[in-house]
Amino acid sequence: MVHTSGSLVSVGALVGDQARASMLLQLMDGRAYTxxxxxxxxxxxxxxxxxxxRRLVEGDLLVAVAQGRHRYHRLASHEVADMLEGILRVADRTPSCTAEASRSMPGLRQARSCYRHLAGVHAVAITDRLLQAGHLVPHQAHWQVSVEGAAFLQELGQPLAELLRLPVTVKPARYCRGCLDCTERRPHLAGLVGEAMLDSFVKNDWLRRVEGRRELRLTQPGREALWTRFGLAT
Known part of the structure; x- marks a missing residue:
């Protein structure tokens, strides 16, 4: 694929507006909004x-879906989410930006949704344990779930169990990969396996969504699960 400076400028212009940037960041939680x-x-x-x-839809950054009397908008793809996360990583290299984020959004740093998977301190710690145990095996552009890892992950909730019992029908990097965490600067679990893990944690009431925000709250059952399942004290 041939890329031109014009295409980069077009995307930059769409993302570079304050109002549009705020909307895109909100949509990073993986949900759809009016x-x-x-x-x-x-x-x-x-x-x-x-x-x-309308501009974001025309620029292929969002898709709009009509449902009843309402029209909902969401990110067009996980590639768009990856792009936004990459921009955030570059932006957060500024010391003043990182310090401000740490002061104003400590909960966001602990646990948040990164498009449809879990990010933040807890996500990185969980991923570390999965890698150390050999449940996840890194390759060049993707991670592989080991046989032992599949058995372990299936015990964490129904969405994970349903996914891991099915044959893999997507590209390996879409199925399971690492995503560099923009605050912790280390990878957390992404791809369909990462999305199913977040869904499982929410369904188990280990994590609760915060209305209108990307932040996720760790519950007492969630704290107990992190300790018993991963040996993580919070």
Whole structure:
């Protein structure tokens, strides 16, 4: 594929607007939102939000889905989420930016959704234990789930169990890979396996979503699970 400076400029212009950036960051939680909901996040009117969203859809960064009387918007693909996460990693290299994030959003650093998988301190710690135990085996562009790892992960919840019992029908990197955490600078689990792990943790009530935010709250049952399953004290 041939890339041109024009395509980079086009994407940069879409992401570089404050209101659109706020909307995109909100959509990093993997869920879909209406224009009214995203308008509140961005601090603009619904009409202005609709204009921004139309540009993002036309630029293939978002997709819009009509359901009943409402129209919902979500990120177009995990590649878009990866791009946004990469921009955040570069931005967070600025010391003042990192310090501000640590002061204003300590909960976000502990546990948050990175598109559809788990990120933050807890995600990196869990991933470390899975790698150390040989449950995940790194390759060049993807990770492989070992036989022992599949058995272990299936015990963590229904979404993981259902996924790991099926044959792999997607590219290896889409199925299971590492994603460099933008605050911890070390990899956490991503891909379909990472998404199923987050779904399992939420269904188990080990993690709870915070309305309108990417932050995830660790519950008391979640603390107990991290200790009994991974040997992690919180």
């Amino acid at each position: 224009a009214t909901e995203l308008a509140r996040v961005a601090g603009v009117t619904p009409q202005t939000a609709s204009t921004h969203l």
